[in-house]
Amino acid sequence: MTTNKTVLTWVDEAVALCKPDHVLWIDGSDKQADTLRQEAFGTGELIPLNQDKLPGCVLHRSDVNDVARVEDRTFICCRRKEDAGPTNNWFDPKEAYPTLRKLYDGCMKGRTMYVIPFVMGPLGSPSAKIGVEVTDSIYVTLSMLIMTRAGQCALDELGQSNDWVRCLHSKAELDPAKRYICHFPEDNAIWSINSGYGGNALMGKKCFALRIASYQAKTEGWMAEHMMILGIQDPQGNTRYVAAAFPSACGKTNLAMLIPPEIYQEKGYKAWCVGDDIAWMRIGEDGRLYAINAEKGFFGVAPGTNAKSNPNALATTTRNTIFTNVALNLDDNTVWWEGLDKNPPKNALDWKGNPWNPDMEVKAAHPNSRFTAPAENCPVISDQFNDPQGVPIDAIIFGGRRAKTAPLVYQARDWEHGVFVGSIMASETTAATTGKVGVVRRDPMAMLPFCGYNMGDYWQHWLEMGKKLGDKAPKIFNVNWFRLDDEGHFIWPGFGDNMRVIMWILGRADGTANAVETAIGYEPTPDDINLDGLDFSKEQLAEILEVDPALWREDMESVEQFYARFGDKLPKELKAQLEALKKRLG
Ligand SMILES: Nc1nc2c(ncn2[C@@H]2O[C@H](COP(=O)(O)OP(=O)(O)OP(=O)(O)O)[C@@H](O)[C@H]2O)c(=O)[nH]1
């Protein structure tokens, strides 16, 4: 399939190390994918689903110990520890390579090695990048075929170039004690072993498109961000784009596929999805910031996805989709998860494959169960999805899951203040990563687990991008859909109604919307967000726009401790922003 010596040599080395019985190059054809699917049905790695109701769809159950990203087993392996920074686990490459080599030695005996050349980003895009992943998992191979532009097309794009990311994956024994997700940004390499799950194993995603790419972006002067991209088309037919960074399981996919409230639909507004997880952004010839979606599919959270919360996501998953760790409805051989509908199957297998019925205490689907679905299935996929240039971004939105403290929305005073707003983000942890759920932790730019180098240098890079963008820079905002009332219920209706907030944001970006200046930035008054057709009062809105200085002062103490970890890597601009905010809070 290729004469590229750098690829051929590397694959030979991987074969010599892993010692598979067979090697199969993935060409990207339907025929080959179908053969692999049939083979996986034979071994039970995949389970076929009802082909009338869910054509082309399959179910996969991961190992019960392998259901989420493992941040404590994820490493940045660069020569100097300080380049990994205080928020990453560092593993000296001098030790990492020999340690890992021992684990990979012979790990594919009796198995086939699949060689997957893939492109991140639209074909022909100046922003696109190429990788080659070798893996011994058919599930990973078929998932990569959905999530990336994979096969011969990638080798054609690559030609004889040496500029590609080496991705070595093996599920090995799936032993959690020997699990390593290692990134070598200085070598363009990722070595992942003993996991077969999503972000640990589909290496185009977080490993490449964020950890390695963030390092490349810093070096090359662009941005690799954990952001969804949404287009809002006005009744005149003009579409404007926003990019939003929320931590895992905090609403990116939902916002990316939102259905406008009726009041906007009636006027002729439309919403288009460009991406739901990863945005690569560079400055275009006109000086504005342009974003592409690095991926070709969605790896979305299943629980809570339903015909009301996200009908577009649901429609996206009705064909050619891989479901992971959801429940199997034995009556009609379809899938189910908590929050899909109010009719749980009477006769089912849970995500572990054990008999399940609604009277049981345990969940049918794992809280981090997922769908892997082609973007082309999405009813609202943007016609710019494959545009090599990407889309111009008018607003960047940060957000997290905060029961208190963070208001529904506020705007940063300028880019520098916006970088500060991103750097102090915090969010309650979710099931997307192993460990405790619901603990507030600082998660700057939603990149805490994904920044491939020192986060202090990353903030500096953001500041520099702002200088280059000048007055063409997108405006920066922060949102929180997750404020709770005293009974623990979400106050804001969220989902499609988040468009009401996006409309204020776009209004601010073009200078038409009103705001008041507060200690933390610009906020709308309750009159500035359109509540027409919504059973939600201005008093309730005022409540979630409220900023409690005491809570904020407390929060800033935690920011101060967090910042202290960066020593002289903390940009002085951010330190000054913190001091200024503390003064304004009194
Ligand atoms: N209350 C409320 N919940 C929301 C909202 N948007 C999303 N959620 C819930 O948050 C969870 C995660 O949402 P997703 O959109 O899948 O999050 P994500 O950021 O794409 O997650 P990753 O794919 O892990 O990066 C789901 O259970 C959603 O139902 C919202 O506006 N309000």
Ligand SMILES: O=C([O-])CC(=O)C(=O)O
């Ligand atoms: O990477 C994964 O496994 C799933 C995901 O999108 C996230 O956790 O952000």
Ligand SMILES: [Mn+2]
């Ligand atoms: Mn998502």
